Amino acid sequence: MNRTAARRLVLKAALCTAILAPMPVMSGCESTQLRDLLSSPTAMDLLSPLVKDAANNYIANLTSLSGMLGEIDSLQGVLAFIDQIEPTIDQLKSAYTTLASSTPEERQWLWEAFGPKLNDANSGFLAQSDELTGNGSWSRLLSPVLDRVELFQ
Numbered sequence: 694m695n696r697t698a699a700r701r702l703v704l705k706a707a708l709c710t711a712i713l714a715p716m717p718v719m720s721g722c723e724s725t726q727l728r729d730l731l732s733s734p735t736a737m738d739l740l741s742p743l744v745k746d747a748a749n750n751y752i753a754n755l756t757s758l759s760g761m762l763g764e765i766d767s768l769q770g771v772l773a774f775i776d777q778i779e780p781t782i783d784q785l786k787s788a789y790t791t792l793a794s795s796t797p798e799e800r801q802w803l804w805e806a807f808g809p810k811l812n813d814a815n816s817g818f819l820a821q822s823d824e825l826t827g828n829g830s831w832s833r834l835l836s837p838v839l840d841r842v843e844l845f846q
Contacts (some may be wrong), residue, residue, distance in 0.1 A: 713826045736805035744799055747791035751845060754785045755814040758842070762821035771831050775838055782841055793846045815844045 737745070758781050765774055795803060804811070822839045826832040 699772055736802040739802045740799065740806060741755050743791060744803060745806075748811070749801060750784060751788035751792060752807070754781050755790065755818050755842075755844075756783060758785070759814070759817040759821045762818075765825060765831075768830055768831070771825075771834050773804040775834060777837060782838070785842060789843050789845055793843075802804045811845060815846070818842065818844070 739743065740748075758778070761774055761778070761781075763769055792803065822835070822842075826835055
Protein backbone atom coordinates (compact mmCIF):
# COMPACT_ATOMS: atom_id res chain seq x y z
CA MET A 694 0.00 0.00 0.00
CA ASN A 695 1.52 3.34 -0.93
CA ARG A 696 2.15 6.00 1.68
CA THR A 697 -0.70 8.33 0.66
CA ALA A 698 -3.24 5.51 0.68
CA ALA A 699 -2.02 4.38 4.08
CA ARG A 700 -2.35 7.90 5.46
CA ARG A 701 -5.85 8.25 4.09
CA LEU A 702 -6.78 4.92 5.68
CA VAL A 703 -5.44 6.09 9.06
CA LEU A 704 -7.31 9.39 8.70
CA LYS A 705 -10.56 7.58 7.89
CA ALA A 706 -10.06 5.21 10.82
CA ALA A 707 -9.46 8.14 13.16
CA LEU A 708 -12.60 9.87 11.97
CA CYS A 709 -14.66 6.70 12.35
CA THR A 710 -13.28 6.18 15.85
CA ALA A 711 -14.23 9.71 16.84
CA ILE A 712 -17.74 9.32 15.42
CA LEU A 713 -18.34 5.90 16.87
CA ALA A 714 -16.84 6.64 20.29
CA PRO A 715 -18.83 5.20 23.19
CA MET A 716 -21.64 7.43 24.33
CA PRO A 717 -22.04 8.29 28.02
CA VAL A 718 -24.46 6.28 30.14
CA MET A 719 -27.84 8.01 30.45
CA SER A 720 -29.27 8.37 33.93
CA GLY A 721 -32.65 10.04 34.16
CA CYS A 722 -32.61 13.44 32.47
CA GLU A 723 -28.85 13.92 32.58
CA SER A 724 -25.96 12.09 31.01
CA THR A 725 -23.00 11.00 33.10
CA GLN A 726 -20.20 8.49 32.93
CA LEU A 727 -20.77 5.23 34.81
CA ARG A 728 -17.34 5.74 36.35
CA ASP A 729 -18.61 9.00 37.94
CA LEU A 730 -21.61 7.19 39.43
CA LEU A 731 -19.38 4.60 41.02
CA SER A 732 -16.85 7.20 42.26
CA SER A 733 -14.07 5.25 40.52
CA PRO A 734 -10.88 6.88 39.33
CA THR A 735 -10.93 8.28 35.81
CA ALA A 736 -8.81 6.90 33.00
CA MET A 737 -6.50 9.89 33.45
CA ASP A 738 -6.06 9.02 37.14
CA LEU A 739 -5.23 5.42 36.27
CA LEU A 740 -2.45 6.28 33.85
CA SER A 741 1.11 6.43 35.10
CA PRO A 742 2.83 9.82 35.01
CA LEU A 743 5.27 8.41 32.43
CA VAL A 744 2.46 7.50 30.01
CA LYS A 745 0.65 10.82 30.61
CA ASP A 746 3.85 12.75 29.89
CA ALA A 747 4.51 10.67 26.78
CA ALA A 748 0.97 11.30 25.50
CA ASN A 749 1.21 15.03 26.14
CA ASN A 750 4.67 15.18 24.51
CA TYR A 751 3.50 13.15 21.51
CA ILE A 752 0.49 15.43 20.98
CA ALA A 753 2.50 18.64 21.46
CA ASN A 754 5.36 17.57 19.18
CA LEU A 755 3.11 16.22 16.43
CA THR A 756 0.98 19.39 16.56
CA SER A 757 4.15 21.49 16.40
CA LEU A 758 5.40 19.45 13.46
CA SER A 759 2.08 19.96 11.66
CA GLY A 760 2.29 23.70 12.30
CA MET A 761 5.81 23.82 10.90
CA LEU A 762 4.64 21.92 7.82
CA GLY A 763 1.79 24.39 7.42
CA GLU A 764 4.26 27.28 7.22
CA ILE A 765 6.24 25.82 4.30
CA ASP A 766 5.62 27.77 1.13
CA SER A 767 8.87 27.51 -0.82
CA LEU A 768 11.80 25.25 -1.52
CA GLN A 769 13.85 27.33 0.97
CA GLY A 770 11.14 26.59 3.54
CA VAL A 771 11.42 22.87 2.86
CA LEU A 772 15.19 22.97 3.31
CA ALA A 773 14.92 25.02 6.52
CA PHE A 774 12.28 22.60 7.84
CA ILE A 775 14.53 19.61 7.16
CA ASP A 776 17.45 21.33 8.93
CA GLN A 777 15.49 22.08 12.11
CA ILE A 778 13.18 19.05 12.44
CA GLU A 779 15.58 16.45 13.89
CA PRO A 780 15.00 17.26 17.62
CA THR A 781 11.21 17.16 17.18
CA ILE A 782 11.35 13.80 15.41
CA ASP A 783 13.60 12.41 18.16
CA GLN A 784 11.15 13.59 20.85
CA LEU A 785 8.24 12.10 18.89
CA LYS A 786 10.05 8.77 18.62
CA SER A 787 10.71 8.72 22.35
CA ALA A 788 7.07 9.48 23.18
CA TYR A 789 5.86 6.94 20.61
CA THR A 790 8.10 4.23 22.09
CA THR A 791 6.68 4.83 25.56
CA LEU A 792 3.07 4.81 24.30
CA ALA A 793 3.62 1.74 22.12
CA SER A 794 5.11 -0.19 25.05
CA SER A 795 2.08 0.43 27.28
CA THR A 796 0.08 -2.57 28.48
CA PRO A 797 -3.30 -3.34 26.89
CA GLU A 798 -5.02 -2.01 30.02
CA GLU A 799 -2.97 1.21 29.96
CA ARG A 800 -3.68 1.59 26.26
CA GLN A 801 -7.42 1.41 26.95
CA TRP A 802 -7.09 4.15 29.58
CA LEU A 803 -4.84 6.12 27.27
CA TRP A 804 -7.42 6.14 24.49
CA GLU A 805 -10.18 7.01 26.93
CA ALA A 806 -8.18 9.91 28.37
CA PHE A 807 -6.39 11.19 25.26
CA GLY A 808 -8.23 9.65 22.30
CA PRO A 809 -9.67 12.81 20.72
CA LYS A 810 -6.41 14.73 21.14
CA LEU A 811 -4.36 11.85 19.70
CA ASN A 812 -6.74 11.54 16.74
CA ASP A 813 -6.67 15.30 16.11
CA ALA A 814 -2.87 15.39 16.21
CA ASN A 815 -2.59 12.42 13.84
CA SER A 816 -5.21 13.83 11.45
CA GLY A 817 -3.59 17.27 11.39
CA PHE A 818 -0.19 15.79 10.61
CA LEU A 819 -1.58 13.57 7.87
CA ALA A 820 -3.45 16.45 6.26
CA GLN A 821 -0.40 18.74 6.25
CA SER A 822 2.04 16.09 5.07
CA ASP A 823 -0.30 14.88 2.31
CA GLU A 824 -0.73 18.43 1.07
CA LEU A 825 3.01 19.10 0.94
CA THR A 826 4.06 15.77 -0.50
CA GLY A 827 1.64 16.37 -3.36
CA ASN A 828 4.32 18.65 -4.82
CA GLY A 829 6.70 16.30 -6.67
CA SER A 830 9.96 18.12 -6.02
CA TRP A 831 9.12 18.80 -2.37
CA SER A 832 7.98 15.22 -1.92
CA ARG A 833 11.42 13.86 -2.81
CA LEU A 834 12.93 16.01 -0.06
CA LEU A 835 10.20 15.69 2.58
CA SER A 836 9.19 12.03 2.25
CA PRO A 837 12.36 10.55 3.78
CA VAL A 838 11.99 12.88 6.78
CA LEU A 839 8.22 12.47 7.20
CA ASP A 840 8.46 8.69 6.82
CA ARG A 841 10.42 8.64 10.08
CA VAL A 842 7.33 9.82 11.98
CA GLU A 843 5.39 6.90 13.43
CA LEU A 844 1.76 7.63 14.29
CA PHE A 845 0.38 6.11 17.48
CA GLN A 846 -2.87 4.29 16.80
